Amino acid sequence: MADEHVPQGIDPTVPSVARMYDYYLGGKDNFRADREAAEQIVRIARESGSDVREIARANRGFLIRAVRHVAEAGVRQFLDIGTGLPTQDNVHQVVQRVAPESKVVYVDNDPIVLVHAQALLADNPGTFVVEGDLRRPGDILKAAAAHLDFDRPVAIVVAAVLHFVQDDDEVARIVSTLRDALAPGGYLALSHGYIEPEAGDPGRIDEARGVYRRSASGSIAWRDRETVRGYFDGLELLEPGIVPAQEWHNDDPYVPPELAKGGVLAGVGRLPGPASS
Numbered sequence: 001m002a003d004e005h006v007p008q009g010i011d012p013t014v015p016s017v018a019r020m021y022d023y024y025l026g027g028k029d030n031f032r033a034d035r036e037a038a039e040q041i042v043r044i045a046r047e048s049g050s051d052v053r054e055i056a057r058a059n060r061g062f063l064i065r066a067v068r069h070v071a072e073a074g075v076r077q078f079l080d081i082g083t084g085l086p087t088q089d090n091v092h093q094v095v096q097r098v099a100p101e102s103k104v105v106y107v108d109n110d111p112i113v114l115v116h117a118q119a120l121l122a123d124n125p126g127t128f129v130v131e132g133d134l135r136r137p138g139d140i141l142k143a144a145a146a147h148l149d150f151d152r153p154v155a156i157v158v159a160a161v162l163h164f165v166q167d168d169d170e171v172a173r174i175v176s177t178l179r180d181a182l183a184p185g186g187y188l189a190l191s192h193g194y195i196e197p198e199a200g201d202p203g204r205i206d207e208a209r210g211v212y213r214r215s216a217s218g219s220i221a222w223r224d225r226e227t228v229r230g231y232f233d234g235l236e237l238l239e240p241g242i243v244p245a246q247e248w249h250n251d252d253p254y255v256p257p258e259l260a261k262g263g264v265l266a267g268v269g270r271l272p273g274p275a276s277s
Contacts, residue, residue, distance in 0.1 A: 010111055015215040017164055018110045022085040024056035029085045029116060040211045044204050055245075055263040059191050062245035062266045063159045064089050066189040069238075069249060069268065070155045071098035075187060077154040078104045079144050081178075082134055082161030085113050086120045091157065092127045100126075105144045107132040110216075134161055135170065137177040153185035160264055163193040164212070166219035168227070175231045182235075184273025190231055191245050191266040195222045228265045235269030242267040 015037035019030040023038040030038075038052075045052045067078060076099055080091045083106040092104040105128045106117050114131055121127040128147045132140040141150070148154055156178050165171050179188060195205070205222075212220040229242045240247065245266040 015211075016110055016112070017212070017215055017217045018082075018084045018108065018113050020215070021056060021160070022087070024053050025060065025087055026053075027085060027087060029112065037211050037215060041208060044208045044211075048201055048204050050263070058244070058246035059160045059264045059266070060087070060089075061250065062191055062248050062264070063091070063157065063189070064094055065249050066266070066268050067091050067155065067157065068094050068098060070187050070189065071095040071102060073187075075153050075155045075185070076102045077148045077152065078102065078157060079107065079140075079148060079154055080104060080157040080159075081107045081132070081137075081140060082158065083108050083113065083117065086116050090120070092121070092124060096124075096126065102126060103148060104128070105130060105147050107140050107144070109133050134158075134174060135165065137174050141177070141181050150181055151183055153183055153187070154181070155187040155189060156182065157189045159189065159191045159266075160193065162190070162231075163221055163223065164217040164219060166221050168221075168223075171223075172230075179231075179234060179271075182271040184271050186271045187268060188232065188235060189266075189268045190228070191264045192228050192231075193220070193222050194224060194228070194263065194265045225265060228267065232267060232269040234271070236272050238268045238270065 012031040013033050015033045019034040020038040020041070023030045023035055042052050071094070078091055078095055083091070091106070092102070095102040095104065103126045107130050108114060108117070109131060114129060117129045121129060130140070130143040132143055158175070158178065162171050162174070165174065182188065209220055225242050242265055245264040248266045
């Protein structure tokens with residue numbers, strides 16, 4: 001994205017986590033400030049023995065496999081919160097290959113994400129884009145209810161965004177609100193950044209936090225397996241449970257060694273009970 005073409009309301013000097021993620025995945029919808037911040041994270045991770053680009057690809061792979069799995073299980077409604085910039089195999093493309101009648105609501109608060117998503121989805125009657133803030137899940141659910149029937153199963157996707165909320169209690173509240181919106185047969189697909197305790201270098205972790213503090217998100221917080229598992233309270237965790245994203249139903253036997261010390265934990269849970277017809 002040429003820096004001179006700046007949409008109204010965007011400050012290109014403030015990094016956006018959505019545009020940084022786009023850069024990690026090899027996209028071009030980012031500004032100089034995004035690239036510079038992302039390269040700092042790439043360097044910090046490399047010095048810690050990890051690879052942010054591989055982590056981003058692992059998370060993307062989990063998202064694709066998770067929504068395909070849920071669509072194949074019969075769910076036809078999807079709510080993707082913190083969707084990020086469009087890339088290959090977006091949620092609606094994956095699930096509508098399984099069932100063309102599937103409906104997908106995308107939610108984000110980045111103006112560039114919203115503009116790109118609206119342009120991409122203009123000719124797809126089963127997809128919708130709404131502006132929403134993860135910290136106000138009730139407002140998101142209300143907006144999504146204009147397009148989805150929450151009395152029937154919905155798959156709520158929260159992939160690699162909760163770690164941008166610093167406060168543990170606030171994250172628990174957000175996830176609880178989303179879980180409470182599920183009808184029997186509904187799903188929660190969630191991924192979250194983590195660092196293995198023995199691999200965490202306090203100095204580099206603080207440096208990475210400093211980069212994200214200067215971004216529009218204002219924070220980042222890595223959480224452990226038990227905390228992430230707690231987000232699925234009341235749900236039946238699908239096998240293999242809470243695992244690194246690259247291990248969730250992945251038929252590819254190769255796992256990059258750079259992901260051994262940290263990355264993204266992922267899981268999918270289902271609310272017990274018969275699905276509504």
